[in-house]
Amino acid sequence: MGGPLRGIRVLDATGVIVGPTATLLLAEQGADVIKVEPPEGDLMRRLGGRAPAGAAGLSPKFLHFNRNKRSIVLDLKTEAGKDVMRRLAGTADVFISNMRAKALASLGLDAASMAALNPRLIHCTISGFASGGPYDGAPAYDTIIQGLSGVSACFQQQTGEPRFAPFVLTDHIVGIIAAQAICAALVGRGADGPGQAIEVPMFENAAAFVLSEHLGQRTFGPGGAFGDPRIMTPDARPLATLDGYICVSANTDAQARGFFDAIGRPELKEDPRFRSVAARLENVADYFRLRAEAMAARTTAEWLPLLRRHDVPAMPCHTLDSLLDDPQLRGSGTLVEEDARLNEEDAMLGLRHANRYSRSGSAPPRLAPRLDEHAEEILRELGYDAAQRAGLRQDAGVLS
Amino acid sequence: MGGPLRGIRVLDATGVIVGPTATLLLAEQGADVIKVEPPEGDLMRRLGGRAPAGAAGLSPKFLHFNRNKRSIVLDLKTEAGKDVMRRLAGTADVFISNMRAKALASLGLDAASMAALNPRLIHCTISGFASGGPYDGAPAYDTIIQGLSGVSACFQQQTGEPRFAPFVLTDHIVGIIAAQAICAALVGRGADGPGQAIEVPMFENAAAFVLSEHLGQRTFGPGGAFGDPRIMTPDARPLATLDGYICVSANTDAQARGFFDAIGRPELKEDPRFRSVAARLENVADYFRLRAEAMAARTTAEWLPLLRRHDVPAMPCHTLDSLLDDPQLRGSGTLVEEDARLNEEDAMLGLRHANRYSRSGSAPPRLAPRLDEHAEEILRELGYDAAQRAGLRQDAGVLS
Known part of the structure; x- marks a missing residue:
């Protein structure tokens, strides 16, 4: 047990969201992720929302993206800080950063310099x-x-107006892609092969994400239309019921027929506009409008068993409030009340890795680290004696 | 060269988007992905948009999610089809499906049955x-x-109305997460360890994605507010210029000051509402409104060099049309004109893996397969002789 990546050490010089997303997955899967922070700490410690009393630097967003990691402060502008970094690099399987090439090189953290220290290292740069x-x-x-x-x-295609998704969407997705690329490179390295450098560019990955879904007929020439019409139609949306919203998916013929029965309109089963997948695609606006009108007549709790009885896939559309009470989310242990406390007043909700591994399990859960929390133990592991560790507090910016 | 996963074989019984997203990444990284399709083919061959003349089953969405894979049709309802599947399982490193547990068991494809055939197998189920x-x-x-x-x-927090993202968002994200989990399990298996079963649930992964960003102050108790206000404010959006839209990010003090200089309002540098990160966060609505008003005065092409001169990060907000002409996207080789043609009339745009691997490279590009395109070669590799292969055309539903 302990996670599929138990025994893998990751040296993490990233901050904010994209890099910490990548190393969160690795940490949950059992890798020993050492978060190397500048003396002021990862920006997200402060930008991620107000931290509770007595827990400076533990903003909620920082907490959720940095579980299961260890923290050490190193001022990489100092020689002593660089020296600790080099010793860490010698012991690591993976180095990850989102610094630009020039900054990496000036710190001696570019792929060539680090391969000289450790030819087995996977050196991952997340670039813009x-x-x-x-x-x-x-x-x-x-x-x-x-x-x-x-x-x-x-969004502009869908509603006429360009928008941002209500997420740090490309940071968050590219972070997962980086974790995937790192593990693929670890597979390729094998038990005794050399490491390599990986570059994970945000823009190109995000554009490929978008275009793989929406290049559409434009794939075949300038005359073709972009986009999947079933997704781009503004009528594809959660449907208002008497007391909330519901999501209904009735795409196969059997589901569409079940839906017409459930709403008490069995005559629509023979309507030529809705009689086949092709017909409903042709008349998607009519079909979606009809669905929206029907749902407004009852409460969500009335619709759910009725639709289920007719084998029509449907689920409530949660608010963030109701999501926290979802029995599946709580029951699966993905959202938990933490046993650990940051102070005497505030209880705390925590998230857990959602995947399950039959043999290796996941890493035992551990709260995100306070700034520099693990400096002493990390330096000790590297072989620094007590006097050297005390010296590093001044010379390398180590705080503890 | 050939990709970091060269030498890994993936038996892919998935369809539509979530599973094919996972195996696309593995295929681009050099894994031999064998797409096992039912006689009617992956649904996405037809649902993914109109296919060009002479290329039945190659819808644009199918093409973009199934590059670099091989296809064989097996009717798993027949004994002969199951037999080929079992022989394939004996040669594979990974089996992936998004069938429900009952369907898997009835086909003998559950984790326990397959581990008996091949104890090294990583058995991945993407569940709802x-x-x-x-x-x-x-x-x-x-x-x-x-x-x-x-x-x-x-979306409801942001604009008052619940919406869907204009993407198959959770399918697409969870597919990447599944590829990451599979590679982590391959790392854990090592050169001679046993395989294991992985479950990747869509709902729990999607909810963790959302809540890690937006649990916010609610992390610390029922009185706290959800959400990152800088993301949730409806004023966080691409800004209209005279002729299009632009994205501007001016978050640090230096960037904010540069922005006020660029728009010819240097006096705002001393405005107490905007003088620090904390002040701008407090007055985020004012700050974003001011930015929106300023940008409307010039064209995008006028603003970009002006903002750059003041070190303010800014880029055009592309339409899907202008994205196709982006010099970085074309220059990096992420979006290409395919050499291969599906017919005599239509040229074709293709996408490529965006990441770079210094030593292993990526897999050489190959178009998505036609239905059953590789049946003969796959059966030959498994050791079926010509007479047996001919027999399988009838008995196992193999079409070629």
């Missing part, structure tokens, strides 16, 4: 834009990448 | 809901999971 292209080195933030990669354009 | 919970076995479609997991609720 693939190196060598015209935007190489330009600053990349999630909203800029959403706008540039076509995420906002898809 | 974690097994054992109250929704276990309920039908899961992307829109139902978006509504249930809080994706729609985040």
Whole structure:
């Protein structure tokens, strides 16, 4: 047990969201993730919302993206800080950062320098834009990448107005992609092969995400239309009931027939507009409008068993409030009341890795670290004696 | 070269989006992905948009999610089909499906039966809901999971109305998560360890995605507010210029000051509402409104160099049309004109894996397969002789 990545060490010089998303997955899967922070800490410690009393630097967003990691502060502008970093690199399987190439090189953390220290190292850089292209080195933030990669354009297709998704969407997705690429490289390295450098560019990954779904007929030439019409139609939405919203999926012929029975309109089963998948696709606006009108007549709790009885897939559309009470989410242990407390007043909700591994299990849960929390134990593991550790407090910016 | 997963064989019994997303990543990284399709083929061959003349079953969405895979048709309702499947399982490193537990067991494809055939196998099931919970076995479609997991609720927080994202968002994200979990399990298996079963539930993964971003102050008790206000404010959006939209990110003090200079309002640098990160967060609605008003005065092409000169991160907000001409997307080789043609009339745009691997490279690009395209070669590799292969055409539903 302990997770499929038990025994893998990850040296994590990332901050904010995209990098911490990648290393969160690795940490939940049992990797020993050492979060190397600058003296002021990961920005997300402060930008991620108000921290509770007595827990400075533990903003809610920081807590949820940094579970199961260890923290050490190293001032990489100092020689002593760089020296600890090099010793850590010698013991690691993976190094990950989202610094730009110039900054990496100036710190001696570029792929070539680190491969010289540790030829087995997987060196992963999350960049804004693939190196060598015209935007190489330009600053990349999630909203800029959403706008540039076509995420906002898809909202524009849907509603007429470009928008951002209500998530740090491209950071969050590209972080998962980086964790996947790192593990693929670990597979390729095998038990005794050499490591390699990986570049994971945010823009190109986000654009491929968007275009794989919506290149559509445009794939075959400039005359073709973009987009999946079933997704882009503004009528594809959660449906208002008497007291909330419901999501209904009635796409096969059997489901559509069941739906017409459930709403007491069995005559529509023979309506030529709705009699086949092709007909309903042709008349998707009519079909979706009819669904919306029907749902308004009853409460969500009335509809759910009625639709289920006719084998029509349906679930409530949760608010964030009602999601917290969802019996499946609580029952599966994905959302939990933490036993650990940050202070004497506040209880705390925590999240857990959602996947299950029959043999290895996942890593035992551990709260996100306070700044520099594990400096002493990490330095001890590296072989620094007590006097050296005390010296590093000054020279390398280690705080503890 | 050939990709970090070269030498790994994946037996892929998935269809539509979530599973094919997972195996696309593995295939681009060099795994030999064998797509086992029912006689009618993956639903997405028809539901993914109109296929060009002479290329039945190659809808655009199918093409973009199934590059670099091989296809064989097996009718798993026949004994001969099951027999080929069992022989394939003996040669594979990974088996992945999104069938429900009962269907898997009835086909003899459950984890225990397959581990008996091949103890090294990683057996991955993408489920709608974690097994054992109250929704276990309920039908899961992307829109139902978006509504249930809080994706729609985040739109409701942002604009007052629950919506779906203009993507098969949870399918697409959970597919990437499944590829990551599979590779982590391959790392854990190592050169000679046993395999294991993985379950990747859509709902729980999607809800964790949402809540890690937006649990917010609610993490610390029922009195706290959900959500990251900088994301949820309706004013966080691409900004209209004279001729299009632009995305501007001016969050640090230096960027904010540069922005005020760029728009010719240097006096705002001393405005107490905007003088620090904390002040701008407090007055985020004012700050975002001011940005929106300023941008309307010039064209996007005028603003970009002006903002760059003041070190303010900014990029155009692309339409899907203008995205196709983006020099970075084309220059990096993520979006390409395919050399291969599906017929004599239509040229074709293709996508490529966005990540770069210094030592292993990626898999050489190959178009998505026609239905059953690789049956003969796969059966030959399994050791079936010509007479047996001819027999299988009838008995196992193999079409070629």
